[in-house]
Amino acid sequence: MLQIKPILAALKRHKAGTVLIALQIALTLAIVCNALFIISQRLDRVHRPTGLVESDLMAIQNRFVGTEENNAAPLIKADLVALRQLPGVQDVVAINSYPLRGGGWSTGVRTDVDAKDSKAHTTQYFGDEHTLASMGVRLVEGRNFRSDEIVEADPQAIPDPAAIIVSKALADKMYPDGHALGKTLYIGDSKKPSTIVGIVERLQVPWNGTWSDSFYENSLIQPVQLTSAFTNYLIRAKPGQLGDVLKAAPAALVKVNRMRVIPSDRGVRTFAEVREHAYKGDRGMAILMGVVCLVLLGITAAGIVGLTSFWVGQRRKQIGVRRALGATKHDILSYFLTENLLIGVAGVVIGALLAIAMNLWLVTQYEMARLSVPYVLVGVAALLLLGQGATLAPAMRASRVSPVEATRSV
Amino acid sequence: MFVHNLRLGTHSLRRNPLLTALMIMSIGFGVAASMVTYAVFRAVSGDPIPQKSSQLFAPQIDNRGPQYNREGEPPDALNYTDAMALMRAHKAPRQTLLFQVGLSVTPEDSHRMPFKALGYATYGDFFPMFDVPFQYGNGWGAEQDNGREPVVVISRALNQKLFGGENSVGRRITLEDRQYRIVGVTENWDPKPRFFDMFSGNAYADPPQVYIPFTYAIDQRIDTYGNNNCGSDGKRGDDFDSWLRGECVWISPWVELNTADQVQAYRQFLDGYAEEQRKAGRFNWAPNNRLRDVHAWLEHEHAVPPESRISLSLALGFLVICLVNTIGLLLAKFMRRAPEIGVRRALGASRADIYHQFLAEAAMVGFAGGVLGLVLTGAGMFGVGLVFEPQIARLAHLDISLVLLTLLLAITATVLAAFYPTWRAAQVQPAWQLKSN
Numbered sequence: 001m002l003q004i005k006p007i008l009a010a011l012k013r014h015k016a017g018t019v020l021i022a023l024q025i026a027l028t029l030a031i032v033c034n035a036l037f038i039i040s041q042r043l044d045r046v047h048r049p050t051g052l053v054e055s056d057l058m059a060i061q062n063r064f065v066g067t068e069e070n071n072a073a074p075l076i077k078a079d080l081v082a083l084r085q086l087p088g089v090q091d092v093v094a095i096n097s098y099p100l101r102g103g104g105w106s107t108g109v110r111t112d113v114d115a116k117d118s119k120a121h122t123t124q125y126f127g128d129e130h131t132l133a134s135m136g137v138r139l140v141e142g143r144n145f146r147s148d149e150i151v152e153a154d155p156q157a158i159p160d161p162a163a164i165i166v167s168k169a170l171a172d173k174m175y176p177d178g179h180a181l182g183k184t185l186y187i188g189d190s191k192k193p194s195t196i197v198g199i200v201e202r203l204q205v206p207w208n209g210t211w212s213d214s215f216y217e218n219s220l221i222q223p224v225q226l227t228s229a230f231t232n233y234l235i236r237a238k239p240g241q242l243g244d245v246l247k248a249a250p251a252a253l254v255k256v257n258r259m260r261v262i263p264s265d266r267g268v269r270t271f272a273e274v275r276e277h278a279y280k281g282d283r284g285m286a287i288l289m290g291v292v293c294l295v296l297l298g299i300t301a302a303g304i305v306g307l308t309s310f311w312v313g314q315r316r317k318q319i320g321v322r323r324a325l326g327a328t329k330h331d332i333l334s335y336f337l338t339e340n341l342l343i344g345v346a347g348v349v350i351g352a353l354l355a356i357a358m359n360l361w362l363v364t365q366y367e368m369a370r371l372s373v374p375y376v377l378v379g380v381a382a383l384l385l386l387g388q389g390a391t392l393a394p395a396m397r398a399s400r401v402s403p404v405e406a407t408r409s410v
Numbered sequence: 411m412f413v414h415n416l417r418l419g420t421h422s423l424r425r426n427p428l429l430t431a432l433m434i435m436s437i438g439f440g441v442a443a444s445m446v447t448y449a450v451f452r453a454v455s456g457d458p459i460p461q462k463s464s465q466l467f468a469p470q471i472d473n474r475g476p477q478y479n480r481e482g483e484p485p486d487a488l489n490y491t492d493a494m495a496l497m498r499a500h501k502a503p504r505q506t507l508l509f510q511v512g513l514s515v516t517p518e519d520s521h522r523m524p525f526k527a528l529g530y531a532t533y534g535d536f537f538p539m540f541d542v543p544f545q546y547g548n549g550w551g552a553e554q555d556n557g558r559e560p561v562v563v564i565s566r567a568l569n570q571k572l573f574g575g576e577n578s579v580g581r582r583i584t585l586e587d588r589q590y591r592i593v594g595v596t597e598n599w600d601p602k603p604r605f606f607d608m609f610s611g612n613a614y615a616d617p618p619q620v621y622i623p624f625t626y627a628i629d630q631r632i633d634t635y636g637n638n639n640c641g642s643d644g645k646r647g648d649d650f651d652s653w654l655r656g657e658c659v660w661i662s663p664w665v666e667l668n669t670a671d672q673v674q675a676y677r678q679f680l681d682g683y684a685e686e687q688r689k690a691g692r693f694n695w696a697p698n699n700r701l702r703d704v705h706a707w708l709e710h711e712h713a714v715p716p717e718s719r720i721s722l723s724l725a726l727g728f729l730v731i732c733l734v735n736t737i738g739l740l741l742a743k744f745m746r747r748a749p750e751i752g753v754r755r756a757l758g759a760s761r762a763d764i765y766h767q768f769l770a771e772a773a774m775v776g777f778a779g780g781v782l783g784l785v786l787t788g789a790g791m792f793g794v795g796l797v798f799e800p801q802i803a804r805l806a807h808l809d810i811s812l813v814l815l816t817l818l819l820a821i822t823a824t825v826l827a828a829f830y831p832t833w834r835a836a837q838v839q840p841a842w843q844l845k846s847n
Contacts, residue, residue: 016741017738017741017742020737020741021738023734024734024735024738027730027731027734028731030727031727031731034724035724038720063526065516065586156648156653157648157649254523258523259524260524261523261524261525261526263526280796281717281797283796284796284798285717285797287793287796287797288721288793288796288797289721291793292443292724295439296728296731299435299436299439299735300731300735302435302436302735303432303436303734303738305432306429306432306738306739306742307738307739307742309429309742310742310743310745310746313746314745314746362720365719366719368720
């Protein structure tokens, strides 16, 4: 620490190099902090649970051809019978959508019939009494639908259901006192109340875009079998038999009725594939940012090694003189490490300010979240360590300069 | 002289392989990161119809009122009532409406499975307005629009699939359970982003396969396959007719206006129409319309995914860091040769000679960095598929212009970065260096 004064004096003679290293550290800190923050946000989203038991689960997208748009009820029934007869199938539901599918229905819900604005936004799933078992969601309060509660309906004219099942998140949002079971909700602009007969632990919406983040666990299941020509079959295979069902189910459907379209691309998928597809962008972004950060840190380290080596080379004679006057190897080593630390501290202070400024800019431009302090602190520590590490090799070389150098001319 | 400088440069670069390698890597990585993200950015923010983007306009009419609008913006599509009013008024030289349809194609060969073909229900003006190229035949005309005729234009790909690529004009195809007469086969036509159908989120979707008359589609009650937005309190209605009469928006309108006067007149027409509706009691708010050309429309629709913009910003920062790094390394490299510079200056080399020599050396480093950057960019393109949807990744590819741009960027950036170190090198005082020797 006693060396600080002479170091500062020496740095004054190398203004350009000092400024360049400090600048490099500052910029790297600013970008790495923000990139790490983006990565962690993405990964948090990727690991959000859907509420489903995702193993042994698959989905088939189906559209009947040549039927009137809303007369598919008997066809869907025939399909369900055929699928349920397959040996490897545990349960099946015909449903308008499912978590992470990407498209679905959403609406506002109210607790007060006269309220003009909805109290919460929610997705709507339309299914029968097999919904919970097929999805593998856990009922925490109340009961499942009874088969006599299920109605058939044209998607353009869905009756307000007497009984509904909601996710816990939606129940708590509508009735914060925790007593939602048995209470009523008004769906959309309906005037007829729907009673909550069951509450499931968790059930995600079909979307995973940031726009749905504000309501991503608000779900509502209505006891309605839609009669539209378009439907999704969500199939739960018996444990370990998913591979067989994956082949048998589409074949069984085609055998029942050929006049249908099951898209060759993503028409038949395991839930693992659904998840993989849904989070492709998030995961890819995290990987890209991760690679960028690593390379960036490498380049910054390389820059520090380069400039410090230059300084060491330039000062061989001075080092030799110092050694001749009695400085130990350790003194020389700590001189260069302290020098780098001083520059590094200046760099990280500027860098921390830059990081926050950059994050604020991203917040205004792209609706990103605010950077939290730990990220900046981790970044600061990482860059200071990186600087010390990068200086180590040239500084060691400096410490090995022999006192004889003092007598040489260059 | 230039060759001599290059030779000097090569010699000097060889003398210090570690520093040289560091510089080349720094530039290579910086340029590659920027170019990969730039390629994606270019792919998703290009002008889909450059020859006409300032003549095509998307009219918007506020049919819901201020309480339902987000930031005062009218809906991004029209309901049927307003859309038909625009068509009837015929205030633009060309105009069309469109909505997405998804129709099942039943092949004549009964052994083949039916499959889905997506496309648009639109008016005949669609084809000349958007400069759709044809392989065979043509679009349809006003006669077919007014006559509500079951005619169809199919894509080259669909024609290949159904008819093996033969001229199928005049033949018939079955879509759902209706027979259509083919009047035209388009070339492979797929503007990206698909500016005319941003409303249904089809900006980067697969190319459309079929086009049928809007009037016929409505007659046959063919439902939209695209988005249908009924606002926060609207209901779709109980049947097709009440849906048509209602305030749900689902139709994308486009008009072609060739002069500033026509644009002005069209704005007045829109406001006049809204005012009329207000007087008739349908709207109870002041006219709130928009008329955006293709660029303004894409901007309004946020056609560029935020991922792409964020990564472009970060990659630019990345390039800047690499340049700062290069400045530092070049400085170290050049200043290390102060004695050599001193000797050259003392022997009569001018400052300009020093500039030439060092800038030539920097340009060589830049070129090498560019070549490395090119290799890394090529590798990065494979990685794009991880980050973005395949539709977008397909568009980002390494073409000649990108190759040239990569090299140019690398060399220019390195030479710019070399100016400061070179200036320092040229300041070396010959006398001082000689004395210290």
